[in-house]
Amino acid sequence: MESYLIEKVLSELISRDLVKKEENLKLTKIGSDALKQQTVLAPISETQTFYLDALNGELTNYFSLKIFDSKIHKNSAINKIIKKPRKGHIEDLVDYYPDIEKILQNSHPNNPDSIELVQVNNIEKIYPEYHEILLVLYKNNPGDREIEYEIFSRGFIQPEYRKTIEQFYAEGKKILEPIFQQVEEDKPPQSLVKEVISHIQEEDIKTVEKLTTKIDSLDDPDNFVETKNNSLKEEIKKLKQELQKIKSQTRISEVVHTYQIREYLLKALKEAKNRLMIISPWIKANVVDKKFLSTLETTLRRKVKVYIIYGIKGSNSQNDDKSIKQLENLKANYKSLEFDKTKNSHRKQIICDDKFAIVTSFNFLSFRADPNLTYRDELGVILRDKQTIEDLFESGINLIG
Known part of the structure; x- marks a missing residue:
């Protein structure tokens, strides 16, 4: 059983005072009483179809797109960023478990609490499909330096795509940069602070952002793991020293x-x-x-x-x-x-x-x-x-x- 599911169950048991964590996990009196009254339920195994949005990674259980473009460029930034589940690789679905469970519960609105995703046994088929996204670039005023944009898909505005692209940019993945470079008539100075603080360079800004993002991803706390791998600790320590030096x-x-x-x-x-x-x-x-x-x-x-x-x-x-x-x-x-x-x-x-x-x-x-x-x-x-x-x-x- 995946560690994700185990941690999820343990969190729920501890929050309800059914289990307490000391040196080891122990059953509380409330938990013991609840266990005596518990009815054993047999899990149901069935096949479900899900679709993954190639841009924002959101899951859905329906697909209504009639036209899609399969001629996406091989060097597309999306191809490099989006993590697609592979056939037979259950570990690729761990991040999508909450979404899958929510969709299953929505399919039983009268009794959603009766549905709980216990385990995914297999990924049977993967169909890569693409649909056209329209990116509209514009300026509020002819003299503005800044270029703004809006995204449309299937004829409708897609605000959730803006959030996805914002996350990409926060991680240093500027997937729209080549498009902006083609449209911009006069780019502002490369360095944000060159005219005031000359020793801060654009490359330094990128380095600080990159190191900070990497440290945060490695240093994510795990409630159920007392100690981290020593090699991981050393890597985090080294990155923090490097970050402090450049700061x-x-x-x-x-x-x-x-x-x-x-x-x-x-x-x-x-x-x-x-x-x-x-x-x-x-x-x-x-x-x-x-x-x-x-x-x-x-x-x-x-x-x-x-x-x-x-x-x-x-x-x-x-x-x-x-x-x-x-x-x-x-x-x-x-x-x-x-x-x-x-x-x-x-x-x-x-x-x-x-x-x-x-x-x-x-x-x-x-x-x-x-x-x-x-x-x-x-x-x-x-x-x-x-x-x-x-x-x-x-x-x-x-x-x-």
């Missing part, structure tokens, strides 16, 4: 992506005690809305000195006049708000006291990063070194000096 050299604390960056902006607004700096080329109403302005005003009431700096050459037509007017009104009412326009800066950064700074490709005041809307991959580095934060702050002040 010390580059001052990169961690690498963050789209939704995480947005959360840090909200965190800074809520937690700043002395000063907060936000630099963003554009200001748009979908971000600087009633909720944002209310949160900002709460920050100002705490006597926090807030600096909002915006502006890039040719951006006037892309800014929202109403939002700018509302920020100007706040400036008139609160002496602690500095709201200024710089002539030409593509910089995006936030600074929260001397706790952290983020330098990123994320437009803080024009991109909302709403998970219900189009996903766009943005990258940022968090810096926690106090001297580096101070250098960034002074550099930001110089934009309006």
Whole structure:
């Protein structure tokens, strides 16, 4: 029986106080009483058909696609990323057990609790099939640098595919990069922080992200294993030392992506005690809305000195006049708000006291990063070194000096 199933059963027994874990697993009194009353049920063995989505890995028990393209390119990034179960290899299905059980329970809505997946005995057939996905690339405004995208399949928008691609990007698998490179007319500078912190290179950012992801995958805690394999421990230790070394050299604390960056902006607004700096080329109403302005005003009431700096050459037509007017009104009412326009800066950064700074490709005041809307991959580095934060702050002040 697979270890996955054993751990699942043990977790359930321990949570219900039927079994307790000391040096060994022991039956509790409640468990003993329950065992005496337990009725033995005979498992049923049957054949079920399931289909695996080739992009997001989700299972379903029906298939309605009438047209599919079997001429997918051999070097497709999807072929390299998606793990497909192999015929006869039961171990390939372990990650899909919860999905299989849920589908089986949904097929008996009147009594779903009566269905429990005990074991998969065999994978009889595997049919590789592909269907066409339409990727629509666009810009909100002709002058925007950022390219956004939407995914359609079978004529319908597929928000779950955006989440899948976001996960790929977080793991460093930028499967849409070749497409973006063909469409982009003028790419922004390769290094996110080159103009401010010259010793942080794009390659260092990638290395930090790669090492962090690998350590997290190897260091995943196992509730039922007391000790890890010694060789695995040594590998994790070595990777952590390597990560700490590059962090010390580059001052990169961690690498963050789209939704995480947005959360840090909200965190800074809520937690700043002395000063907060936000630099963003554009200001748009979908971000600087009633909720944002209310949160900002709460920050100002705490006597926090807030600096909002915006502006890039040719951006006037892309800014929202109403939002700018509302920020100007706040400036008139609160002496602690500095709201200024710089002539030409593509910089995006936030600074929260001397706790952290983020330098990123994320437009803080024009991109909302709403998970219900189009996903766009943005990258940022968090810096926690106090001297580096101070250098960034002074550099930001110089934009309006």
